[in-house]
Amino acid sequence: MKRIRIPRRTFLRGTLAGGIGVSIGLPLLEPMLNANGTALAQDGTLPRRFGVFFFGNGRGVEVAKWRPTGTGAGWTPSPLLAPLTELKDYISVVTGMNARLDESPQGHHRGSAAILSGYEFVTQPANNAPYRSTFQKPSVDQLVAAAVGSATPFKSLELATSSRVIKGEGTTIQYISHNGPDSPNPPEVEPGAVFDRLFAAGGGMTTQPTTPAVTDRLRELRGSVLDTVLVDLDAMHKRVGASDRVRLEQHTESIRAIERRLTTMPTAPAVQCDNPTRPGAIAGTSGKEPLAERLDAFGDLLTLAMSCDLTRSFTIQWSGSAGGPVFWQVGATRAHHDLSHDGAGAQDVIEKITIFTMEELAKMLVKFRDTPDGAGNLLDSLALMATSDTSDGEAHSVNDYPIVIAGKAGGALKHPGVYYHSNGEHTNKVLLTLLRGVGVQIAEIGEGNNTETEGATALEA
């Protein structure tokens, strides 16, 4: 019996109640797979996804409470990692690695740049103005986006549950996702706004009710407008200096991404990707950020985004580098960063914060696990790194770095997951494993003594 082959890259337009057009991809349907169900009939490989879950200020001073017991697949979660027990088969934990950089210790700047990009950050001129540093290289989510991002409507997605970030020291610790120096990808905090971005109507030129014929013509004109913008960018590119050329090149890429989304839309509505429900507004006060509620909504959105192949790379900033959410949920009354320096007496609250963080992470991972995807679930194709800006936030240490990995990365990562304690290897090895695991061709990461060419083989299948 001949199976109907549906091209994977089919983005469809459906409508929500109220007649708002949405553009959504098909979920990975069986007819898209090859006869064995292990690869796309057309492309040959199932998509793999990459995510970062980032929490600030480290895991706490008492490393014994973080480190699992046992080794290999027979490991037992520690008190701080206990919330992940249910998912243990999909979790690997790494300890003992160092996120070394050559730049003098810069506390949170160093850890963030090391674990999120593998490279030094850059301290920028300040005279006597406030300090400023930036990423030298793209963050790892953008390496993934560069490799696979043009295959999806959105190259990546940046989300944040907390707004209490450090804004006065440059982009390095204000943002998680970077395209390079002075080029952050700011996150979205409101789930509703994320939904609107992912599932917006054709946008542009369709804000007034019109006939389908006019709508089509307006969409074509929208493409012509974008072409004009591209020529304007090209002309400006010839006038400006080197660093501005980079800005304009990135601007150009963004316009091309809009054009791609535009041209892959067919003109007739067809089957929908579930019935996406717009998340409602989430109430919270300035002193009580609704971190768990936001992450819950993000979990649903990411489930949808991955299922419908809207993006394959995402970052979630649960709390910022040196960030200051007040974790009222566990009874904290001080901003997280301040609390992390309050000495031994504050560590019980710090540990509760870490446990709470792991609990909410676990809930999101359970959603991914329970969402069918191809022959398996969303965790099967995902490599997610959960990590921080330091190991011990009080000492600003970047040694013995806290790294939790979730997912199978399409079979590239060991399953069941393992606990690996390293004797001081560089965290860049983990970055290589994860990047290669999701299909990024990368020979090495890091510079000078911190260059790595081999991954963390203990984690690799």
Next chain:
Amino acid sequence: MTSKRIAILASAAWLIACSGDIERPRGARNGAPGSTPWGVNGPGSFGPNGPGSGPNGAVPPGGSAMNPGAGAPGAPGAVKQPGATLRRLTLKQYQNSVRDLLGVEADVSKLSPLGPLNGLHAIAASALAMPEKDIEVFEGLADKLGAQVFSDTAARTKLVGCDAAQSACAEGFVASFGRRVFRRPLTDDERTRYLALLRTATQMTGDAWLALRVITSALLQSPSFLYREELGAPDPADPARRILTPFELASRLSFFVWNTTPDPVLLDAAEAGMLATDDGLRTQAERLLASARAADAIDELFTDYLQLDALDDLVKLPEVYPDATPTLGLAMKTETLRTLRTVFFERKTDFRNVFTNTTTFVDAELAELYGVRAPAGTGFSEVTLPASGERAGLLTQASFLATHAHPGRTSPTRRGKFIRESMMCQSIPAPPPDVNTALPEMTASRTLREKLEAHRADPACAGCHTLMDPIGLALERFDGIGKFRQTDNGAQIDASGELDGTRFSDARGLGMALSQNANVTGCFTRTLLRYARGALEDPSETPLIDALSGEFAAAQYRMSDLMLKISTQSAFRSMGALP
């Protein structure tokens, strides 16, 4: 909470971002534990040009160890300027420009605020790439705004001014409106392309007005609208220098003084070559400064400079500060902006008065917080603060006190740090690595002053904390949301303090000391120049900063005079090479 714990909390209060270590070359360093961080010249030598420069920024001939390049003013080619660059429109600039161009309000809520960098969003706008998310938003906005204007017959007629069905009208609109949106005439190539787009749109839709809507949308998402070019042309006399084109200069002036796109009068003056002369430029600068629109623009300047956006989302523990509603935070912001606008533009008073001013603006909520009589109605009114009280000047306004504090208590260190860094342009050295903030048990500590005393006694901490705490402690009679109090933890508060040798006994004394400190006016001058140019000054520009500070003083510290001086400097007309 034990006093040890409180002491730890207090000493950690200023480790806002734990951003470095003592070896990192930032400001004066001796590296030896316990040594003062300002190097060999001792306290008081923190001039605006950093350690080693005198209180008025004067640098010893030949420079100093800390300012190697800055001691040879006048040497040809010695002065460098910030490089030529693109400056993206800030959210407010976009909104203001759209209002001036189309007469409608743009919803900028989905755009990323971006930055600040080096303390200012104006610098971030020159440096940061535009995020993909924002480019999508700008595209959507461009269409939405076009639709909004062109679906309204009266609005579109007003905008276009003739019948779109006439090709001369439509083509004229492309050129004239394009000139306003791009802040310069379209090039021949641009005109050709946009006219071609017009023809395509007209043919495809059969609707001349719809076609103009498409053009409008295109112009608003062009990089020539979203970025301000400050690229200039090479200066024949100096290869390291570029001179702004008349239109670039018009934009720079307009965004500096009005925070919006150049108006038709300014564009015409640029086109007629009137900005090429100092007199011509001054005429326009004076025109802009005399307008009430200048007062609107300083809102953005001071929101940027004083970090007032933090008040949009004030984080205070409700159990400690039940009065800290979201509306209170916004009211605090309004109070400060109204005060500054009044002092600087409406009354044109001496800038230094901002630290000693005994009047302010309150609504009912703030009046309650301050213990003064509430104004009639729901708006803001000016009130005179009680002469017998301690509240006077910007630093006793709730906006400052609440922002530089913790969710549950005050932070003298944070308040002192902000004053040092942002109001005196003096770097505070970063904390050493692995700083141990645990202190010995304190007995009988009660006020925060007593707890902080402990870590000023420790030589490893004292070097930095003596720069900050004696300033912030003078404000201790104002709690974490700016309410006045006589006691802290049941004990009487001692609000005495010290700033670079000047002692005072309360907040009013601190205000007086700041108003008389040359570093403050010098720093403001420096900051205003940074804001105007969207870049840090080059260290070789010290003589320019000194000269401007001198002119600020000579003009009785009137801010509008300083803005006029800045706008008519040759440094305002030019910049460094293309980086």
